[in-house]
Amino acid sequence: MKINVRYTIVASVLSSLLLACSPQSQESSQTSTAKTKAPEKASVEVREPEAATGFADKKAVHSKNFMVAAANPHAVNAGYEVLKDGGSAVDAAIAVQTMLGLTEPQSSGIGGGAFILYWDNTEQKLYTVDARETAPMSATDELFLDEQGNAPSWIDAVVGGRSVGTPGVLRGLELAHQRWGKKSWSSLFDDAISLAEQGFEVSPRLAKLVEMEINPGVKKMPAASAYFFPDGEPLQAGELLKNPDYANSLSLIAEQGADAFYTGPLAEKIVDAVQNSAIAPGKLSLKDLANYEAKIRQPVCDNYRQFQVCGMGPPSSGGLTTLQTLGVLANFELAEMPINGLEPTHLFTQASRMAFADRNQWIADPDFVDVPVAAMLDDDYLASRAQQISGDDMGKASPGLYLQPEYRQDIAYERPNTSHMSIVDAEGNVVSMTTSIEMGFGSTVMAGGFLLNNQLTDFSLVPMAGDTPIANRVEPGKRPRSSMSPTIILDEQGKQVVHAVGSPGGSRIINYVTQSIVGLIDWQLDMQQAMNIGHVTNRNDYTSLEKGMAIEKHAEALKKRGHDVRVMDLNSGLHGITINPDGTLTGGADPRREGTVKGE
Numbered sequence: 001m002k003i004n005v006r007y008t009i010v011a012s013v014l015s016s017l018l019l020a021c022s023p024q025s026q027e028s029s030q031t032s033t034a035k036t037k038a039p040e041k042a043s044v045e046v047r048e049p050e051a052a053t054g055f056a057d058k059k060a061v062h063s064k065n066f067m068v069a070a071a072n073p074h075a076v077n078a079g080y081e082v083l084k085d086g087g088s089a090v091d092a093a094i095a096v097q098t099m100l101g102l103t104e105p106q107s108s109g110i111g112g113g114a115f116i117l118y119w120d121n122t123e124q125k126l127y128t129v130d131a132r133e134t135a136p137m138s139a140t141d142e143l144f145l146d147e148q149g150n151a152p153s154w155i156d157a158v159v160g161g162r163s164v165g166t167p168g169v170l171r172g173l174e175l176a177h178q179r180w181g182k183k184s185w186s187s188l189f190d191d192a193i194s195l196a197e198q199g200f201e202v203s204p205r206l207a208k209l210v211e212m213e214i215n216p217g218v219k220k221m222p223a224a225s226a227y228f229f230p231d232g233e234p235l236q237a238g239e240l241l242k243n244p245d246y247a248n249s250l251s252l253i254a255e256q257g258a259d260a261f262y263t264g265p266l267a268e269k270i271v272d273a274v275q276n277s278a279i280a281p282g283k284l285s286l287k288d289l290a291n292y293e294a295k296i297r298q299p300v301c302d303n304y305r306q307f308q309v310c311g312m313g314p315p316s317s318g319g320l321t322t323l324q325t326l327g328v329l330a331n332f333e334l335a336e337m338p339i340n341g342l343e344p345t346h347l348f349t350q351a352s353r354m355a356f357a358d359r360n361q362w363i364a365d366p367d368f369v370d371v372p373v374a375a376m377l378d379d380d381y382l383a384s385r386a387q388q389i390s391g392d393d394m395g396k397a398s399p400g401l402y403l404q405p406e407y408r409q410d411i412a413y414e415r416p417n418t419s420h421m422s423i424v425d426a427e428g429n430v431v432s433m434t435t436s437i438e439m440g441f442g443s444t445v446m447a448g449g450f451l452l453n454n455q456l457t458d459f460s461l462v463p464m465a466g467d468t469p470i471a472n473r474v475e476p477g478k479r480p481r482s483s484m485s486p487t488i489i490l491d492e493q494g495k496q497v498v499h500a501v502g503s504p505g506g507s508r509i510i511n512y513v514t515q516s517i518v519g520l521i522d523w524q525l526d527m528q529q530a531m532n533i534g535h536v537t538n539r540n541d542y543t544s545l546e547k548g549m550a551i552e553k554h555a556e557a558l559k560k561r562g563h564d565v566r567v568m569d570l571n572s573g574l575h576g577i578t579i580n581p582d583g584t585l586t587g588g589a590d591p592r593r594e595g596t597v598k599g600e
Contacts, residue, residue, distance in 0.1 A: 058591045060528035063599030067585045068092055069575035070421040071107065071504075071595040074200060075099040078191040079423060080598045088182045089425040090118065093433055094173050096421050098192035098250055100435070101450055102243060103200055106209055107504060107573075108419040110249070110261065111270075111452040112437035113168040115312040116176055117299065117486045119497050121428035126488060127179075128312050130295040131172020132479040133165030133455040136283040137291075141463035141473045143283075143456065151461035159217030161274035161282025163443045163454035165480065167261075169435055172294040174258040180429065189254035196247035196449070199240040205594050207237040209440060217444035221278055224446045246449025262289045266448050273447035282445075297366075301490075302377050304330060305521050307498060308490040314371045317363040318434075318485025321510045324355035326517065327382035328389075334522040340533050342554050345545075346561060348518070349538035350389040352511055353397040356540035359510075361399040364471035365479040375401055393562035397540050417441075418484060418504030422577045424497075424585055424599075430577075432500040434484035434509070455480055485513040489520070499527070501576030503590070508544075511537040512572040520578075527576045528588035535570040546570040 061067070068079035078099040079092035087095075093116070101109030108114075116129040135143075142149075144157055157163060177185060210218070211234045218224045227243070228235055235241060252260040260266055267289045274282040300319040301310040304326045311319025328351035337344045363371055375381065385400055418436035436453070437443075443454035458480035463473035472481045483506060489499040499520055503512040512535060519530030534549025542564040545552045552567045559565050574590040575597075587597035 056591050058528060058532075058589055060526050061587045061597035061599065063585045063587070064583070065600055066424055066426045067577050067587050067597065067599030068096065068421065068423045069577055069587045069589055069595065069597040070096050070100065071419045071573055071575065071593060072100060072103045072203065073594070073596045074103045074195060075421075076596045076598050079421070081191065082183065082188065083423075083425055084600065086182065087188075087425070088180055088427070089423040089429045089431040090173070090176045090180045091183045091188055092423050092425065093421060093431045094177060094181075094185075094188040095191060096423070097169065097173065097435060098189055099195070100419055102192055102196050102246060103203065104206065104419060105451055106206065106440045107417045107437065108169075108435040109437055109450045110170050110253075111167050111442065111447070111450045112435060113165070113453065113455060114172050114433055114435035115316050115318075115482070115484050115486050116172055117310070117312065117430075117432040117488050117500075118176060118180060119430035119488055120180065121430070121497075124495050126299050126301075126310055126490070128297050128299045129172045129176055130297050130312075130315070130479070131168035131175075132315055132482060133168050133453055134288070134292060135165060135456060135459070135474055135476060135478050135480070136285060136288045137476045138283045138285065139456070139474055139476055141475060143474045144461040154457075155216060156280075157457045157461060158215070158439045158454045159220065159444055160280030161277030161284070161443065161445055162280040163456045164274045164282045164284050164445060164452045165455040166284060166288045166292045167453060168292060168294055170253065170258040170261050171292055175294045175296070185257060186254040189250045193247045193250045193254065196243045196250065199242040202235045202237055202239045202241050203594055204237040207235050207239075210234045215439055215441040215444055217279065218441050221444040221446065223273070224441065224444045224451065227446065228441075243449045249448035249450065262292060269447045270452065273445050274452065277445050300373060300377070301494075302327060304517070306492050307521060308492065308494050309487065309517060310490060311485055311487050313366070313373065314363050314369075314481070315365040315479040316482045316484050317359045318483050318510055318513070319487075320363060320371075320373065320376055321355045321359045321483070322485055322487065322514045322517070323377055324358060324382065325351045325510070325514045327377060327379070328354060328386045329518065331383055331386035334518060339519070339523045339525075340536075340551050342557050344518075345536050345551065345554055346391075346393075346558065347389060348515065348536055349543045349563065350394055351386070352514070352538045353394060353540045354385050354388070354400060355510075356538075357397040357399045358401060360540070362401065362471060364481050368475055368478050369471045372401060391561060393543070393558075395562070418506070418509070418573070420486065420502035420504060420573060420575050422500040422502065422575050422587070424500070424577050424579060428497075428579070430488060430497045430500050430579075432486040432488050432502050434486045434502045434504070436484060436504070458482060483507045483509045485509050487513055487517070489517065497579050499576060499578050501527070501574060503575075504573040505571070507539050508537045508570065508572070511535070511539070512570075512574060516574055516576070526588070527578045527586055531572075531574045531576070531588050531590050535572060537570060542566050544568055544570060
């Protein structure tokens with residue numbers, strides 16, 4: 001952004017640093033008519049929040065050569081061993097993903113999709129891989145509507161085969177491995193296969209989420225119920241859990257490549273499970289699987305202060321919405337404001353409101369919709385948006401671009417369970433990868449020992465608003481819009497990676513990642529400190545403040561400014577790595593989840 005900013009942090013910020021990184025701390029404060037119908041608001045809000053499973057005190061991890069940060073210790077260890085054996089960041093990502101599918105099955109797996117950012121340190125070039133799911137070719141824009149044209153409640157949309165999109169993560173990892181892998185494909189599955197056969201101890205987080213029945217479809221679907229509720233009782237923390245079906249699936253994929261997933265007996269199992277689902281049978285076909293392709297797309301990048309922030313472009317809304325929020329905030333001197341103080345908290349919510357208004361209007365699969373990327377990131381446009389911010393909450397923001405064709409705001413259920421990994425290998429190559437099956441436990445349709453996604457609920461459930469089409473409506477072969485926001489931050493010249501970060505959290509991912517970037521850049525926090533500060537979110541609806549964190553102290557002051565404030569659990573799963581000027585690495589794992597960081 002073309003503005004002058006001072007980069008020194010004033011004494012008030014320094015004095016608040018120690019306070020900002022503790023849950024018990026006291027942070028400083030400064031002063032249309034549709035043809036089709038959506039469900040009532042109450043049925044939408046039931047989706048919030050994601051179950052909280054505790055806050056653990058975590059410290060930054062430092063290393064000299066390589067590092068992996070991910071959501072489960074088994075997955076981190078698998079990635080670490082690959083890196084230690086000379087593997088690339090992409091090699092490690094494959095080992096991490098296959099292990100996450102076993103030990104954190106509620107969040108991601110080979111039955112889902114992903115967005116991958118890859119920094120090639122030799123070329124000094126950033127690539128992005130789109131491994132997002134696609135709608136079946138037989139799907140129509142009325143996929144989720146009943147005979148009266150009404151959209152279902154969120155749980156009725158999520159559970160069953162109807163919500164399953166063509167999984168993309170394996171084709172994405174295969175594409176990345178073909179270009180940037182070093183170790184043999186088959187060797188990268190060994191640890192996950194072995195642990196699936198021998199069994200692993202169920203983590204406290206997985207056990208709690210099963211017991212809480214965050215997705216009631218799990219108990220209703222025979223295969224998922226038998227796995228997560230053996231003998232009718234929920235899995236217990238510390239219980240040894242084996243998954244021979246998953247081991248067999250991974251063995252096939254290791255031996256035959258990703259083709260073993262997209263064609264042949266395993267593909268037949270997947271299609272049979274979807275089309276014959278006990279609840280809401282779906283349309284996924286063998287042809288949909290066989291024809292799936294991952295795509296290399298251009299990253300979206302923009303300047304923020306003295307850095308270049310880069311993310312995933314459409315069909316992800318994460319990169320653009322993060323950059324729009326930062327572009328508005330660039331017009332304010334956040335570095336001179338207290339960390340998580342009242343004023344920057346208010347400014348953050350207003351910038352986010354406007355970015356989400358544009359997001360919901362314009363962003364969808366670019367193969368189907370002309371997304372106005374340049375207009376959305378124009379400096380003058382974002383400066384004009386910043387001028388609309390006052391001391392009071394602006395209320396529902398309207399989209400700021402008036403272009404043709406003019407789409408309408410959509411209605412989609414984007415759920416909060418996902419996973420993120422950040423990896424740096426010994427050669428300085430970097431992976432920032434966000435991966436998901438969408439809702440916790442996905443569609444609850446299970447095949448081959450893994451859960452299948454419910455990503456089709458990320459489409460707008462209604463296709464039209466009056467006579468105006470919705471950009472993110474269901475169409476055959478289309479990729480649903482996502483909020484996944486894997487991010488890589490480069491130096492001012494775009495020649496060196498400075499940070500890699502991302503998070504799960506449904507549509508709140510964008511706020512989690514953007515707030516971390518503000519912490520890293522404006523407040524000069526280290527990666528762990530940036531994750532530890534209390535969250536604030538606003539998706540052009542209400543302002544959420546993280547329960548149990550110092551930021552909730554702003555609730556009354558924000559209410560006086562007109563905010564609809566809700567204090568609630570905001571369970572991000574941030575994982576990130578900083579490459580320091582001397583080449584050493586500093587990693588952080590979100591204290592709200594069970595992830596770890598490891599390197600040497």
